[in-house]
Amino acid sequence: MNELPAGITRERGLHLLTEMLRIRQFEGRCAELYSAGRIRGFLHLYDGEEAVAVGVMQVLGKGDSIVSTYREHGHAIARGIAMGPLMAELYGKRTGCSGGRGGSMHIFDAATRFYGGNAIVGGGLPLAVGIGLAEKMRGGRGVAACFFGEGAAAEGEFHESLNLAALWKLPVLFLCENNLYAMGTALARSESQTDIHAKAAAYGVRAVAVDGMDVFAVEAATHGAADFARAGKGPTLIEFRTYRFRAHSMFDAQLYRDKAEVEEWRRHGPVISLTTRLKAAGLMTEDDFQRIQGEADAEVKAAVDFAEQSEWEPVEDLTRHVYAEVSAP
Amino acid sequence: MTTGTGTVITYREAMKQAIREALASDPRVFVMGEDVGKYGGCYAVTKGLLDEFGEERIRDTPLSESAFVGAGVGAAVAGMRPIVEIMTVNFSLLAADQIVNSAATLSHMSGGQFHVPLVIRMATGAGRQLAAQHSHSLECWYAHVPGLRVVEPATIDDARGVLRPALACPDPVLIFEPNSLYNMEGELTGAAATADLSTARVRREGKDVTLVTYGASLWRCMAAAEQLAAGGVEAEVVDLRSLRPLDDATILASVRRTRRVVIVDEGWRTGGLAAEVAMRVVEQGFYDLDAPIGRVCSEEVPIPYPKHLEDAALPSVERIVTAVRRTMGDAE
Ligand SMILES: Cc1ncc(C[n+]2csc(CCOP(=O)(O)OP(=O)(O)O)c2C)c(N)n1
Numbered sequence: 001m002n003e004l005p006a007g008i009t010r011e012r013g014l015h016l017l018t019e020m021l022r023i024r025q026f027e028g029r030c031a032e033l034y035s036a037g038r039i040r041g042f043l044h045l046y047d048g049e050e051a052v053a054v055g056v057m058q059v060l061g062k063g064d065s066i067v068s069t070y071r072e073h074g075h076a077i078a079r080g081i082a083m084g085p086l087m088a089e090l091y092g093k094r095t096g097c098s099g100g101r102g103g104s105m106h107i108f109d110a111a112t113r114f115y116g117g118n119a120i121v122g123g124g125l126p127l128a129v130g131i132g133l134a135e136k137m138r139g140g141r142g143v144a145a146c147f148f149g150e151g152a153a154a155e156g157e158f159h160e161s162l163n164l165a166a167l168w169k170l171p172v173l174f175l176c177e178n179n180l181y182a183m184g185t186a187l188a189r190s191e192s193q194t195d196i197h198a199k200a201a202a203y204g205v206r207a208v209a210v211d212g213m214d215v216f217a218v219e220a221a222t223h224g225a226a227d228f229a230r231a232g233k234g235p236t237l238i239e240f241r242t243y244r245f246r247a248h249s250m251f252d253a254q255l256y257r258d259k260a261e262v263e264e265w266r267r268h269g270p271v272i273s274l275t276t277r278l279k280a281a282g283l284m285t286e287d288d289f290q291r292i293q294g295e296a297d298a299e300v301k302a303a304v305d306f307a308e309q310s311e312w313e314p315v316e317d318l319t320r321h322v323y324a325e326v327s328a329p
Numbered sequence: 330m331t332t333g334t335g336t337v338i339t340y341r342e343a344m345k346q347a348i349r350e351a352l353a354s355d356p357r358v359f360v361m362g363e364d365v366g367k368y369g370g371c372y373a374v375t376k377g378l379l380d381e382f383g384e385e386r387i388r389d390t391p392l393s394e395s396a397f398v399g400a401g402v403g404a405a406v407a408g409m410r411p412i413v414e415i416m417t418v419n420f421s422l423l424a425a426d427q428i429v430n431s432a433a434t435l436s437h438m439s440g441g442q443f444h445v446p447l448v449i450r451m452a453t454g455a456g457r458q459l460a461a462q463h464s465h466s467l468e469c470w471y472a473h474v475p476g477l478r479v480v481e482p483a484t485i486d487d488a489r490g491v492l493r494p495a496l497a498c499p500d501p502v503l504i505f506e507p508n509s510l511y512n513m514e515g516e517l518t519g520a521a522a523t524a525d526l527s528t529a530r531v532r533r534e535g536k537d538v539t540l541v542t543y544g545a546s547l548w549r550c551m552a553a554a555e556q557l558a559a560g561g562v563e564a565e566v567v568d569l570r571s572l573r574p575l576d577d578a579t580i581l582a583s584v585r586r587t588r589r590v591v592i593v594d595e596g597w598r599t600g601g602l603a604a605e606v607a608m609r610v611v612e613q614g615f616y617d618l619d620a621p622i623g624r625v626c627s628e629e630v631p632i633p634y635p636k637h638l639e640d641a642a643l644p645s646v647e648r649i650v651t652a653v654r655r656t657m658g659d660a661e
Contacts (some may be wrong), residue, residue: 062371092634122423152392156423313638
């Protein structure tokens with residue numbers, strides 16, 4: 001197991017763990033609510049990948065933008081979208097952060113510059129390039145951070161986006177969450193070059209690969225990428241090596257991988273590894289852990305209550321939001 | 330064809346039997362697409378085929394719609410008989426270039442020297458709360474394109490039967506499979522052997538009004554016809570089956586009998602298939618009509634996630650019944 005980096009305070013360690021546990025507890029409840037029929041459609045859980053969202057979001061500021069996928073609850077929570085509107089969105093209620101129209105796969109939040117869960121694999125990358133372009137043309141300092149799975153690296157949009165962002169030196173962070181499976185397809189069954197970060201070299205894109213289970217490594221790599229982008233030097237691709245502990249979505253019997261493999265990854269999952277390290281360093285006790293988990297559970301419960309009590313949008317509003325309801329800013 | 334007449338199977342199983350039969354009877358046939366092998370297909374249509382036919386013929390592809398659909402075009406031109414699966418019609422847009430600019434044009438551009446005997450299967454339609462990037466019915470976009478053939482089996486027999494003529498056809502054939510029908514069960518009647526790529530079928534006879542439809546909406550129309558019958562209105566239901574070419578003769582023959590028509594189409598109204606069918610009725614049967622043509626289509630909105638809004642966006646039995654009553658001249 002990795003050592004704790006030097007200079008990590010108790011406060012810092014507990015903060016990172018809190019953020020990860022908020023995601024973990026939120027999604028544990030989501031799985032139950034899905035079985036209970038409160039959440040419908042497709043539900044993709046982030047279980048196992050929390051260190052990536054949390055580590056990345058430590059670096060991003062208010063002026064930065066995020067583009068995500070259908071597996072985006074973790075990104076949304078770590079970005080600071082309140083759990084109540086997030087859960088209400090999963091219910092499809094009008095108080096949801098996308099007004100209930102999107103559901104689990106389409107979380108949007110203008111206030112935090114969260115440009116959506118995109119459920120077309122690879123579909124978010126060109127958007128991030130455009131957001132980076134707008135930022136550069138307006139002389140801003142913001143970066144566009146784009147999450148996607150390793151499966152997306154096979155899409156043309158991945159390659160076209162890397163080239164364009166590099167060509168124009170755009171402030172884009174290509175954040176690949178390599179969890180080794182695209183639905184039921186293992187990486188080696190779909191890529192001739194299984195080192196995703198190696199692909200970036202062909203486009204002259206700066207690239208690194210890091211342990212996505214280690215929140216500190218994630219944070220450090222993101223820092224490097226953001227600094228590079230803010231200095232006007234262009235995009236970086238970061239390959240986060242991670243794993244999804246649960247099914248691809250709620251409809252997946254997982255016949256394509258061994259239970260033993262999943263158990264092995266769970267043993268060095270992001271929450272357990274941070275917990276163990278903080279305890280070993282004497283920065284945290286079991287009581288601290290229980291308290292943090294309890295607080296996260298309470299926050300989730302309040303979010304569920306909010307979603308339950310929220311109203312449905314009236315059917316008369318069906319065709320709203322197809323076109324803008326405001327004049328161009 | 331051994332279709333197991335009399336047995337009750339699901340739509341999914343019917344498709345699978347057809348694919349298995351094709352693989353077993355023609356060594357040129359192979360299947361490729363995302364998660365068709367190890368995973369068994371995102372709608373489990375190809376489950377078990379990898380074990381039976383091996384990796385050479387059941388090929389898992391990367392997430393590269395444009396490349397593997399285009400590769401299907403190339404393999405077909407070069408003498409193979411690929412069955413390419415695209416998970417849903419929404420994702421087919423990443424391959425639209427290969428379908429529209431290559432598959433549909435090679436025969437013509439080459440002056441008839443090359444042909445593209447390619448089958449592309451994809452799921453379509455809403456009803457499972459999958460929201461605005463997984464629920465659309467874009468069949469009519471492909472039905473717009475000369476050079477393509479477009480079919481949408483809505484019954485167990487058609488699901489079982491349509492692949493054989495599709496593979497035998499020298500042109501590219503798109504098979505749309507309504508995802509809400511995969512679990513539907515029904516009996517194989519032997520009609521599978523008569524499936525083709527160009528004719529519509531009358532699924533229910535009636536003398537008062539014709540409902541023209543296709544895909545999952547067939548079953549909404551059948552339910553609406555039952556309700557209407559209880560109120561004394563006998564609706565005839567025409568299942569288009571082939572969206573390109575359209576079977577004008579069957580549609581017009583029905584309209585001449587009933588003199589009234591309502592078209593039910595899960596696609597959006599503007600510029601949709603319903604408009605095309607209506608125009609053909611007007612062109613060829615205007616003087617046979619006793620009432621304006623009615624249309625029931627999806628509302629002009631990307632499919633929203635919440636159930637009540639999704640339901641409201643789609644053609645429902647209730648909306649079909651209301652449209653028929655209006656056509657019959659009933660006061661609302
Ligand atoms: C263009 C497109 N093709 C196929 C799909 C269906 N699909 C959804 S997620 C997924 C797997 C993606 O894997 P990856 O990019 O590695 O991300 P992960 O789900 O592992 O986070 C597939 C095939 C889709 N949504 N969009």
